[in-house]
Amino acid sequence: MRKDSSQFPFIFILLILSSCSFPRKATTTPKTLPDGMYLVLAEYQKAPATTDQGVVIPLNHDFLLEPDSEDPHFLAVDSVDFVALQLASAPEQSEQPNQRVNLLLALNSMAKDQLAAFTAKNLNKPVAIVIGGQAVTKHKVKSVIDGGKLQISWCTKFACEKLLVELQDNVGQ
Secondary structure (H helix, E strand, O other), rough: OOOOOOHHHHHHHHHHHHHHHHHOOHHHHHOHHOOOOEEEEEOOOOOOOOOOOOOEEEEEEHHHHOOOOOOOOOOEEEEEEEEOOOOOOOEEEEEEOOOOEEEEEOOOOOHHHHHHHHHHOOOOOOEEEOOOEEEEEEOOOOOOOOEEEEEEEEEOOOHHHHHHHHHHHHHHH
């Protein structure tokens, strides 16, 4: 029995296409993101079904002392150009008046240089600090951060204690 050879080009094309990888739309799988500072590409009140911009992650309002009801609940962040939170030492808490706690982070020398370049490139743009797959802060870059020190402020005592535990694995990387 003779096979029809006109089907072979079609099958060959299918084999080639099945081995190709095509760009995917943004995902909402935040656990794949390392802890770090990310450029915010878009903000959403509800998780979008799809987006062509970055990776969509939740903005956790539990870490802020006085969250604004207008704040978005989801952010799309650039997962390619970011600064990993590689810490030179364990994070420290600094208690402030009015039940306010600041969390102080010191980056290692490589991350410090990356942070300076990242903040210089993204002046006046929104960025988010992502820890444990969720944004814990969102703010605008107002100046170049060249000292390698970051501060997460306005978090509740409980929230800062939780972040301290989350960040322990980032020390000495």
